[in-house]
Amino acid sequence: MIRRQSVLYALLGLCGLSAYTEEAKLNQFPKPKTYKYIPGELTMVDHVNRMGILRPDRSDEHNKYHWDLPHHFTMLPYGSIKFHGAPATLRDIPLGTHLHGRLHIGPKGGYRVPLLNSGYFQQVKNQPNRFSPDSQYSHVLLLEDDFSFYRRQGSTWTILSIDTEKLKLVAERTQWGSEKPEGLTGKQSFDLTAATRVWNGKAAGTQADLKVKQVILFNLTWATIYGPGRLTDIWIDEESRTKATKQQRATHHQFLRDHGVPALVESVEHLEKGAGNVLVQFYAGFDEQTLADFKLKTSGRLIVLESNLRSHDQGNDAKPFRVDEIIRIQKADPGSSGIQAEIYVPELLEGIRPGRSVRLKASTWPRGDLPREERISPFDIRPRFLEVAPAK
Structure with missing residues (x-):
């Protein structure tokens, strides 16, 4: 058994993968401790599409000729950020901030093949050096500044x-x-x-x-x-x-009041006349202060999202809901807040399906629209300039 494990770890090492990492799925929470720890400095950010670039810390894990190469990342729908010990979004993090990341393998074909450990001249002649050797770990579960990282521990x-x-x-x-x-x-x-x-x-x-x-x-x-x-x-x-x-x-908290709290749709019970009972699980970053605004039997507005947590036109296509029950999970998965809500929706939308992301806004929160660059409808004006093209 030991020899088989050693061979497995060796093969994974040749592929640039870890025995403890797995591809993250957009429609379900990952298993505990299946991420790769990658620290680095934030050098570029697209806060609207929840993408960015890190310059990974230098370490003996990689050939020195591959140091400082840009590491493109995309936040998972349930991926969270901590800044100064509290939940945050990418727009809150100043460029140049050193971060500690927990990253998962992205979709197959959506990342670059790890660079070979060769000499400098061979490397620049035979390998593109525009991407980090850890580029396959492109989906972020958690980013923390040093303050949050050490305080959490x-x-x-x-x-x-x-x-x-x-x-x-x-x-x-x-x-x-x-x-x-x-x-x-x-x-x-x-x-x-x-x-x-x-x-x-x-x-x-x-x-x-x-x-x-x-x-x-x-x-x-x-x-x-x-x-x-x-x-x-x-x-x-x-x-x-x-x-x-x-x-x-x-x-x-003000950001959540303006945009809504993101959550994963876990199940939908279809009722008559297009209504339904929906079970959602709030993503990490949903705290007690925010929960206090979602009292039982109160109403709110539900907004359908894409996987980058952008809505099409939340000012017009949001649907009302009623909170019927709040459930606390004893052992929450990574990316989850550990809080579920059973809600009644009188008119279900196409995007309210298991595995999809939605935002919930309490009845006491503002109902205004978002800035134009954040909306997808009627067409998207925000270029995804940090998106990495699939490897050829």
Whole structure:
């Protein structure tokens, strides 16, 4: 058995795949721990179509001649983003932010073949070098900034030394959680710049506020290019970290009020005269604050979506619904919020089918239309300039 597994892992390695990854499907949640961890810097983004490009961190996993190649990605319908410890969308993430990703294999034929590990001159002569060697992992389950990534794991960093002349800050990671730590560990020497922001309590501080033994969280840019990275933001106390999370949560809640909460249609029971009972499961990022607006027996509006969570014309084609039951799932799948809703829809639309995505808007939320570039109807004016053409 051991020999068979070794052969399997070797074959998967030759194919550029992992024994613990699988192709993600748009119409169902993935199994736990079937993703590949890929950290990198956000270098380009199309927030409307939920696409972007990462520059992956440099590592010994790949030939050095393949470092820094662009990694195209598309968010899964249930793919989520965390920024400052709260749910976010791609429009919230500044370019240059270092992110930690959990990515799945994209559809077969929709990604580039991994580059061969050859010498530099052979590589540039025989291989296209416009795509990351991990390009097959193109579907994102989760993206997190450094703040969210370390906070989720129960980690903080303690400042050991500050060199204002060389602009260096040395800190050591402290692991408070029970998970096996991902990311940087031990002592690390980070770069300070004149642009590094320091957050102290409820106000913006200065670099003079940095002290040895302070417990901090941070965000990075230029990670692994010259060491572990440049510090863009440092939160030096719990009050400043709580404030950052609260502000981002408010930003995301307003986005949901304008667009609706995305969910997966799990089942449809057809009734007379085109009505139906629909079971939906909300995607990750649906929290208690948002749930409070979906009280039992209250009404709302349901909007049919494409897999990139764009609607055709939500101002005109939304249908009313009534909340009949809220169900909490004990062990939710990755990408799920762990909350289901049974709703009654008096007039079903073609797009309300099992496996499709929809958005739900509470009755107290705004009913205005979206900006033109976000709507698909009557025709799509937003080019998908980051979409990767299938390999030939």
